Amino acid sequence: MRDSINFGIGFITGRPNVCKIINSYCKYLDSQVKKADVDVNITVFILFDLAYQYTTRTDFYGILPETYKYINIKYITPEEVDETIKVLMSKYNLKKSEAELFTGKGYGKARNAILYYALQAKMNYLLFWDDDEYPLAVIRGKNNVTWKKQPTILKHLNAIKDADITCGYRCGVMSPIPFIKYNEDFNETIYKTFIEGISNEVISWNEVKKTRKKDGFLGYADSNILDSSPKVISKKGETPIIYGSNLCLNLDHLDKIPAFYNPPGARGEDSLFACATVPKETKVVSVPVYHFHDGFLKFTNLMKEKYPNKPLSVELDDNGIEQRFYKATLGWTKYKPLYFYINDNKNYRKIIDNSLNCLERSVDIISKQFTTCDFRNLISELQTYDKAVETHYNEYLEVNRIWDEIKFKIREEN
Helix, strand or coil, X not given: CCCEEEEEEEEEECCCHHHHHHHHHHHHHXXXXXXXXXXXXXXXXXXXXXCCXXXXXXXXXXXXXXXXXXXXXXXXXXXXXXXXXXXXXXXXXXXXXXXXXXXXXXXXXXXXXXXXXHHHCCCCEEEECCCCEECEEEEECCCCEEEEECCHHHHHHHHHCCCCXXXXXXXXXXXXXXXXXXXXXXXXXXXXXXXXHHCCCCCCHHHHHHXXXXXXXXXXXXXXXXXXXXXXXXXCCCCCCCCCCCEEEEHHHHHHCCCCCCCCCCCCHHHHHHHHHCCCCCCEEEEEEEEEECCCXXXXXXXXXXXXXXXXXXXXXXXXXXXXXXXXXXXXXXXXXXXXXXXXXXXXXXXXXXXXXXXXXXXXXXXXXXXXXXXXXXXXXXXXXXXXXXXXXXXHHHHHHHHHHHHHHHHHCC
C-alpha cells in the first residue's frame, strides 16, 4: 500500500461562487480524507475565465486564509494557459496548431489544461467539480424534504482504486430548463416538438415531461442509490452517460483516460469524453454520492446550512434564467451533430434532419415566451455544425492522439 495519495479537485469557473464553495466545504473535505486508510493530500485547481461574466481577477481570489489549513490551492490563470501552449510546443515538439487544439479557451481545452497541471503536480486522482454544485443530497418526502451531506472524496477514493473513472449522481436543477407555464399559444405539443429538436443523450421529452409533472424541474436524490454500492456502468462498445462534475479520473491509469474536446463554441465536452472511453475500454464506475446542482445559483444559502424543508421550484420568471436556458440550448445544438456522428453514424442524417424539422415547427412560438431570447438562431447553428461535423470529428480524433502522445511524457518528466 502506498504511503500517501495526491487528490486533485479541478474547478473550471467564470463565477466567483467557486470561492464560496471552497471556503464552505474545505473543512468537511479534510474531515473525509482523515477517515481514509492512507494519507491524502488535497490540491484544488482553480482555472478561471474573466470573460464569462465580465469578472475581475480579484473576484477569484476570495479564498479565506483558514481554508489553506485544510487544502492546497493552485490557480491557473489565463496567462498560464497561454504559457502552457508555448511549453507544449517547445518541450513536446507540438506544432502550434496541435498545442492550441489541446488547450486554450473553451470547455474541453480548459479541462485539458487542468489535466496537464494535475499531472505536473503528481496527482493520483483528479475530481472535476462544477462551480454551481454542493456536496448535498436532497430527499423528498410526502410533504417535506430532508438534506444529507455527501462524502464526495471518500466515496470516490474507495471506488476508484479498482476503476479508471468514477462518476457520482446529481440532484437539484437537473438542467437549465426552466418551468414554463402553458397558455393558449404555447401548449404541450409545441413544447414536445421543441425539446425533440434540441434533445441529446441526456435531454429527452420523457425526462422533461416527467420532471415537469412532479417537481418543477428539480430532481431529488434516490435513497436506494444512497444506500447502494458502486457499480460498473460501462459496457464494451457502449457509451456511458458521464457528467462533467462529480467526475473522478484515475491518473495512475493514464492509458485509459482520454482527452476532452468540444466543437468551437459548443458544450458536450463531458459527453464527447465519454465517447472516447469506448475504444480504450475504460472501466467506468458509478458511486452512490450526490451533488446538488444549483444551475441558476438560486440556492446559495445551502452553503450556510440553511436547508429548506419544503419542495423546491425554479420558474421561468426568476431573474437570469432566460439567458442561461438560451445559452444552454445553443451549446447543446452545437455538439449534437458530432455526438450522433460518433455514436449513431448509420442514422445520423435522419437524426439531424428530424431535429431541424422540429425546430422549424417550434422556435417561433418558443421565442414568444421569452423577452430576451431568439431561439430561431438554433436552426442556423444546427445547419452550420452539421456541415462542419467531419472537421470536428477529425479534431476530436486529433486531440486524443496528441494527448496519448504527451501524457506519459508529462508524468515522467515531473
